[in-house]
Amino acid sequence: MIIAVSGTPGAGKTTVSRILSERLGYEYVSIKDFALAKGIGERVGxxxxxDVDELSRAIEREFSGKNVVIDGHLSHLVSADVVIVLRLHPRIVAERLxxxxxxRKKLxxxxxxxxxxxxxVEAIEENENVIEVDTTGKTPEEVVSEILSLLEKGVKRRVGIVDWSHAYDDVVQYLMLGGD
Ligand SMILES: Nc1ncnc2c1ncn2[C@@H]1O[C@H](COP(=O)(O)OP(=O)(O)OP(=O)(O)O)[C@@H](O)[C@H]1O
Incomplete structure (x- = not known):
């Protein structure tokens, strides 16, 4: 089974993917390292x-039928058996970044x-099986336990569990809202 773990930078993808792969006995794959090793990624600055299509084809060739946890913020765009989207309160995203x-711009x-x-939204456009997990206030171990419990229960899709619209005032100081 291919499990993709995606989310905004700083959400905890690498931390969670490593623990998840250990707990499941799956291979851990960093999508960025994989892409670079296959000559797919190109450094620009x-x-x-x-190239996501090329990456997706390479992932299928390499890992189809294998048990892997694929870590990276492009992993929700490749075809996976399940995509885990890690969510984190935007204020904590800002603090971590x-x-x-x-x-300021990247943040x-x-x-x-x-x-x-x-x-x-991108994950839902590309994959049917998308599981959203709110990591806010949880340890990485708690996040992994939640993922494992959902997978064990056979949950294939769980989306729409967070709504950060109320967090706008908390993070407006960090936003550029289309300006520079
Ligand atoms: N659940 C958590 N609780 C507290 N801190 C966490 C949690 N998960 C990750 N962290 C910390 O947040 C930081 C970012 O984590 P991590 O590198 O795993 O995120 P990432 O989503 O893989 O980031 P990137 O996309 O930039 O690679 C690290 O310092 C990590 O120790």
């Missing part, structure tokens, strides 16, 4: 541009994306 030293883009569900 400090960003990596990845601020701590990492993200530029605003990502806080905005979390606020309006960008990854979730």
């Amino acid at each position: 400090d960003e990596i541009e990845i 601020n701590f990492r030293g993200y530029s 605003a883009e990502n806080v905005e994306a979390e606020l309006v569900d960008v990854i979730l």
